[in-house]
Each structure stands twice: as structure tokens, then as C-alpha cells.
Amino acid sequence: GAVVSQHPSRVICKSGTSVKIECRSLDFQATTMFWYRQFPKQSLMLMATSNEGSKATYEQGVEKDKFLINHASLTLSTLTVTSAHPEDSSFYICSAALVGGGNQPQHFGDGTRLSIL
Amino acid sequence: AQTVTQSQPEMSVQEAETVTLSCTYDTSESDYYLFWYKQPPSRQMILVIRQEAYKQQNATENRFSVNFQKAAKSFSLKISDSQLGDAAMYFCAYRSASDSWGKLQFGAGTQVVVTP
DSSP: OEEEEEEOOOEEEEEEEEHHHHHHHHSSOOOOOOOOOEEESEEEEEEEETTTTTTOEEOOOTTTTTEEEEOOOTTTEEEEEETTOOOGOEEEEEEEEEEEEEEOOOOOOOEEEEOOO | EEEEOOOOOOEEEEEEEOOEOOOEEEEOOOOOEEEEEEOOTTTHHHHHEEEETOOSSOOOETTEEEEEEEETTTEEHHHHHOOOOOOOEEEEEEEEOOTTTOOOOEEEOEEEEEEE
């Protein structure tokens, strides 16, 4: 149980394109989803916390107009990288936490490798 | 803010041997959760083991066990009988019990290399 599906797994696009990444909890409801960015051989860097039905909370230094997050339902959150540029190339991972939290771990999607040419 | 420190960038272990990964954290809280995640080359994040701070007993999951020292703020992971499939990046993570969103604070990671 507790499967998180992230799509697409790989995106290659031209500079200036906007890219949407979806994160779905398949068999559970997630009031909170998280979006991370990971550079090669580095740890996960939290970009934002997404709560269903409300605005996302962004970490310091993350441009909210560049990285648009929408959490329209208890099973879906989307990250849109607007007008992407080569410096936005990275590995993006989402995770979802079960309703109720507590000691429940975050469950992660398989990640999206974004390459901007 | 809490910080999580993994001081070993890389650890090498032979198959069937044991390796211990260190993790220390800084917090003023008494109630929290600790996790170890594994990230193989596929880059999928896989939960290995978790520990509640209020539990004195160390968590164990098959060949994986932790040594949780609350006073020392230490949370090491022991991998016994290492297998080639254990080769991965391992991240230690902290989660405050008072954080309603359940945000995780990750360490820098330790790369585990398993040699035949």
C-alpha cells in the first residue's frame, strides 16, 4: 500500500517551455504533499509544502512564480515549472503524507528528471 | 531549526559483512521521529526503518537495525549480512512531532558501496 505515482519520469524540452509534473497518491488520501529538488550526489532539498485546497508554502529562496504548485484534491498535486531555463534542469521528487500524520512516513514518487535544452 | 548530520560521505562493505552508518541531529524537542531512507541508482526513495523518539527499544527490520541514543542525539543504521542490492545512497531524516505537516529534514547522505 501507500503508492505515490509521479508523472512524467523524464522530460526534455526547449528553454522557455512550461512543464507540468503530476504527483498522485494511488491508494490513500494525502492532505499534504511535498516537492523536492535534488542535484546529483546531493540530498533532497524541500521546495514547497502543498496542502489540499490551500496555497502552497514555499521554502526560502524558492520562486513561487517559477514553480507553481496546485493541490486540487486529496490525491493529486501538480508542480509547473514556468518558462523553464537550463538552470531549472534537475531531478524533482514528490512525496505524500497520510492523513493524520503522526509517525507515518512520507511516501515518495519515483521522481522526474527534467532537462532543459 | 533542526539539523541532521551524516559525517560519512561514503562507506564500503564486502558482501555478507556489516556496515554502520552514522547520523546525528540537533534538536531541542523531546518528541520526534527519525527515519532512514535508501535511494538506489534508480533514485526511488525507499523507507528502510523508522524510530519514534519516545520508544527506548531500537527498531529492527530484517537485516537493518538502528542504535538510537536519545541523549547523544545519535541514530545510526546497521546493515548486517550486506548484499549487492544494498548499494545505494542512504539518507537519515528527522521529523518533529509538533510539525502538523510532517516536514522532513534530511542529512547529506552516505553512499554505500558493496563489493563482492
